[in-house]
Amino acid sequence: MKTQEIKLRSKNYNYSIFIGNDVLKILPIKLKHSFPKVKKIGVFIDKNVPKKFRTIFKNKLKGYEISFLKFDASEKTKSVKTVSFYLDKLLKLNFNRSDLIISVGGGITGDLVGFIASIFKRGIDFINVPTTLLAQVDSSIGGKTGVNTVFGKNLVGSFYQPKLVISDTSFLNSLPKKEMVCGYAEILKHSIIKDKKFFYWLKKNSKKILSKKQAELIYAIKKSCKIKKYFVDKDVSEKGLRMLLNFGHTFAHAIEAKNNYSKKVSHGEAVLSGIILAVRLSHIKKICSYKVLRIIEEIYKENNLKYTVKKYSNQKNIKNLIPFLSNDKKNNDKKINFILLKDIGRTTMPNKNKISTNEIKMLSRKISQY
Numbered sequence: 001m002k003t004q005e006i007k008l009r010s011k012n013y014n015y016s017i018f019i020g021n022d023v024l025k026i027l028p029i030k031l032k033h034s035f036p037k038v039k040k041i042g043v044f045i046d047k048n049v050p051k052k053f054r055t056i057f058k059n060k061l062k063g064y065e066i067s068f069l070k071f072d073a074s075e076k077t078k079s080v081k082t083v084s085f086y087l088d089k090l091l092k093l094n095f096n097r098s099d100l101i102i103s104v105g106g107g108i109t110g111d112l113v114g115f116i117a118s119i120f121k122r123g124i125d126f127i128n129v130p131t132t133l134l135a136q137v138d139s140s141i142g143g144k145t146g147v148n149t150v151f152g153k154n155l156v157g158s159f160y161q162p163k164l165v166i167s168d169t170s171f172l173n174s175l176p177k178k179e180m181v182c183g184y185a186e187i188l189k190h191s192i193i194k195d196k197k198f199f200y201w202l203k204k205n206s207k208k209i210l211s212k213k214q215a216e217l218i219y220a221i222k223k224s225c226k227i228k229k230y231f232v233d234k235d236v237s238e239k240g241l242r243m244l245l246n247f248g249h250t251f252a253h254a255i256e257a258k259n260n261y262s263k264k265v266s267h268g269e270a271v272l273s274g275i276i277l278a279v280r281l282s283h284i285k286k287i288c289s290y291k292v293l294r295i296i297e298e299i300y301k302e303n304n305l306k307y308t309v310k311k312y313s314n315q316k317n318i319k320n321l322i323p324f325l326s327n328d329k330k331n332n333d334k335k336i337n338f339i340l341l342k343d344i345g346r347t348t349m350p351n352k353n354k355i356s357t358n359e360i361k362m363l364s365r366k367i368s369q370y
Contacts, residue, residue: 133183
């Protein structure tokens with residue numbers, strides 16, 4: 001499949017996402033065309049990215065003064081302390097606003113580097129090169145940057161758009177199954193909230209995506225990016241419609257926080273749990289039919305993903321999430337602001353289903369009994 005391009009255009013941003021196998025080859029051309037004055041480039045690279053890619057970047061960035069800044073990406077290092085450390089590094093290297101930084105890594109790296117870019121000398125250009133399926137279909141689109149605190153995930157951050165996104169699927173060849181599941185969770189979520197036709201395509205092709213078949217993988221990435229683009233274009237700063245992208249994430253972020261952002265539970269696994277819990281809640285509240293819940297559960301069963309939600313057939317485990325649900329960033333009062341599902345491709349609107357912690361406690365038994 002040839003290189004795919006998605007253009008993101010508005011009064012606030014103007015950039016493209018390029019998707020394909022070995023699409024990193026376009027980087028030198030794009031640098032000359034879009035960044036003619038750049039002399040210094042800081043390459044923030046997740047230490048988990050295979051070493052051969054560092055050599056590839058050296059070859060593609062000949063003629064520039066390059067500084068490689070290694071980053072040990074984890075939810076714990078995605079912090080204000082880490083941001084401060086790298087800001088000092090850039091200042092010591094005498095970077096200016098006319099220079100450029102490149103993020104090479106997964107969503108954690110992209111979120112942190114994007115945040116650094118947004119505040120370094122009040123804004124420096126950056127390019128995002130997402131190296132995980134999760135980052136390619138989710139965090140690399142939309143300009144949300146940020147870091148975690150002890151109070152929750154992504155509670156400090158900014159909206160700051162990259163100048164270019166290069167999603168090269170060759171990075172995915174080295175990913176373990178767990179990482180592919182992470183990205184798949186967001187692809188599935190996008191289909192559930194916006195595109196019934198894409199959902200049923202996924203039902204037929206999920207195994208091919210998880211086994212890294214290039215044609216299906218590139219199609220799924222492009223389709224998923226377009227769905228996210230739809231919401232971002234309509235609501236850049238996440239004041240309304242864009243909040244629908246958080247479907248399943250109210251529970252997911254609580255699961256991650258409850259587990260202290262442990263690697264034992266990946267973001268994608270938490271999202272897969274969160275999706276099912278949100279659909280169960282939707283059925284209990286008589287917003288969606290039991291048939292919808294069963295159709296979604298079929299995808300989990302067919303792709304060996306039921307393990308992600310097994311723990312939440314236990315009332316106690318659901319109750320234990322409640323303190324963390326209260327800290328969700330969508331909340332604007334004492335109630336928990338849930339996005340619920342009406343049907344495949346249709347959700348409720350933000351602020352239409354606010355549920356108190358006491359009601360969640362009362363419903364926890366029903367949620368666990370499916």
